[in-house]
Amino acid sequence: MxxxxxxxxxxxxxRLTAKGEATRARIVEAASALVFAHGVTRTGVEDVxxxxxxxxxxxYHYFGDKQTLMRAVIAHQTTAVLAAQQPxxxxxxxxxxxxxxxxxxxxxxxxxxxVGGCPIGSIAAEIADDDPEARADLVAGFxxxxxxxxxxxxxxxxxxxxxxxxxxxxxxxALLAALQxxxxxxxxxxxxxxxxxxxxxxxxxxxxxxx
Amino acid sequence: MxxxxxxxxxxxxxRLTAKGEATRARIVEAASALVFAHGVTRTGVEDVxxxxxxxxxxxYHYFGDKQTLMRAVIAHQTTAVLAAQQPxxxxxxxxxxxxxxxxxxxxxxxxxxxVGGCPIGSIAAEIADDDPEARADLVAGFxxxxxxxxxxxxxxxxxxxxxxxxxxxxxxxALLAALQxxxxxxxxxxxxxxxxxxxxxxxxxxxxxxx
Numbered sequence: 001m002x003x004x005x006x007x008x009x010x011x012x013x014x015r016l017t018a019k020g021e022a023t024r025a026r027i028v029e030a031a032s033a034l035v036f037a038h039g040v041t042r043t044g045v046e047d048v049x050x051x052x053x054x055x056x057x058x059x060y061h062y063f064g065d066k067q068t069l070m071r072a073v074i075a076h077q078t079t080a081v082l083a084a085q086q087p088x089x090x091x092x093x094x095x096x097x098x099x100x101x102x103x104x105x106x107x108x109x110x111x112x113x114x115v116g117g118c119p120i121g122s123i124a125a126e127i128a129d130d131d132p133e134a135r136a137d138l139v140a141g142f143x144x145x146x147x148x149x150x151x152x153x154x155x156x157x158x159x160x161x162x163x164x165x166x167x168x169x170x171x172x173x174a175l176l177a178a179l180q181x182x183x184x185x186x187x188x189x190x191x192x193x194x195x196x197x198x199x200x201x202x203x204x205x206x207x208x209x210x211x
Numbered sequence: 212m213x214x215x216x217x218x219x220x221x222x223x224x225x226r227l228t229a230k231g232e233a234t235r236a237r238i239v240e241a242a243s244a245l246v247f248a249h250g251v252t253r254t255g256v257e258d259v260x261x262x263x264x265x266x267x268x269x270x271y272h273y274f275g276d277k278q279t280l281m282r283a284v285i286a287h288q289t290t291a292v293l294a295a296q297q298p299x300x301x302x303x304x305x306x307x308x309x310x311x312x313x314x315x316x317x318x319x320x321x322x323x324x325x326v327g328g329c330p331i332g333s334i335a336a337e338i339a340d341d342d343p344e345a346r347a348d349l350v351a352g353f354x355x356x357x358x359x360x361x362x363x364x365x366x367x368x369x370x371x372x373x374x375x376x377x378x379x380x381x382x383x384x385a386l387l388a389a390l391q392x393x394x395x396x397x398x399x400x401x402x403x404x405x406x407x408x409x410x411x412x413x414x415x416x417x418x419x420x421x422x
Binding site for chain 1: 326
C-alpha cells in the first residue's frame with residue numbers, strides 16, 4: 001500500500017525530514033490498525049505510543065491531540081481503502097471491470113474472515129455525529145470513493161455501453177450504499193453473502209441499462 | 212412505541228413484579244437512548260444509572276453486567292426499529308406498500324436531522340467483532356428485519372405481481388443492505404439523498420421483475 005498524499009488529510013503544519021515522515025507514518029499506521037480492530041473510542045493514545053514505539057512527546061510533536069491523529073487515520077484509511085480496490089476502481093468502464101471490482105471486494109472480506117467491516121464506514125458510524133471535522137473528512141473520503149464509480153459509469157454511457165437514461169450519479173451512489181450496507185451485514189453475519197448480494201443487485205440494475 | 216417481548220433478548224432470569232418490570236424498562240430505555248447518542252463504549256453504567264434515576268445496586272439487580280444490559284438494549288432497539296416501520300413493514304406485498312415503507316424510512320431520518328444512523332447497525336459496526344453474544348443478537352435482529360421484507364416479496368410473487376424468476380431471498384437481503392448503507396451515508400452526509408437513492412435503486416430492480 002502506498003502512503004502518498006491523499007486529498008483528505010489534516011493540514012501539514014510543518015515540513016518534516018525523511019526520518020520525521022517515517023515516524024509520523026509509523027504512528028498513523030499503528031493508530032489505523034488499532035482503530036480498525038477496536039474502534040476510535042477504545043484506541044487510547046497510550047496504545048498508539050506502545051504500538052508505534054514512540055514516546056508521548058513524540059506523538060504530541062506530530063499530532064497535538066487525539067482528534068488530529070484520528071483525522072490522519074481517516075486520511076490514511078481512505079488512501080488504503082481506495083488502493084485495495086485497484087486497478088479496477090479507477091477503470092470501472094466495462095461490465096467486466098465492474099464484476100472484477102466486485103470480486104476483489106468479496107475476496108478481500110473473505111481474506112479478513114469478514115472481520116472489521118469497512119475501515120472508513122466503521123469510523124463514520126462511530127464518530128460522524130460527534131466530531132464535525134472528522135465528519136467532513138469522512139464525507140470527503142466517501143466522495144473520493146464515489147467519484148471513480150461515477151466516472152466509470154459515465155464512460156460506459158459515453159461509449160454506448162449504457163443507455164442515455166442511465167444516471168451515473170444515482171447508480172454510483174447506489175453502488176456505494178450497497179457496498180457499505182453489504183460490508184456491515186457481512187461483518188455482522190460473518191459471511192460474504194450480504195456483500196455479494198448487495199453488489200450483485202445494483203450491478204444487475206446497471207445491466208438493465210445496457211444499450 | 213410498545214415494549215412487548217422481542218424474540219431477541221437476554222434470557223429472563225426471574226419473574227418481575229409490575230413495578231420491577233417498569234424499573235427494568237426505564238433502565239433499558241435510558242441505556243438505549245445513551246447508546247444511540249454516544250455508542251456502546253462511551254455509555255458508562257453510571258450514565259445509565261443517572262439517566263434512569265436508579266442506584267448502582269438496582270442496576271446490578273436487573274443487569275449483572277454491562278454486557279447483559281447491552282444485549283437488552285439490542286433487543287429493545289430491534290423492537291423499536293421494527294415498530295417504527297409499521298404498518299408497512301409487516302405488509303410489504305404491493306409496490307405501493309414498498310414505496311410507503313421507503314417514504315416512512317426517509318421521513319424518519321429527516322425528523323432526526325439525519326443524526327444517529329441505524330440504532331442496530333451502529334451497534335453492529337461498533338461491537339460485532341468483539342462480543343460474540345451481542346453479535347448473535349444482532350444477527351437475529353437483522354433477521355427479524357429481513358423476514359418481513361422476504362415475506363412481502365414472496366406474497367407479491369404468489370399474487371403474480373412479481374415474475375416467477377424474482378428471488379425474494381436475494382431481493383430482501385439487497386433491500387436490507389441498501390437500507391443499512393443508505394442510513395450510514397445519510398448519517399455521514401447529513402442528507403437523506405443516499406438513503407433515498409439506495410432504496411430507490413433496489414425498488415427499481417424489483418419493479419423490473421413486475422409480471
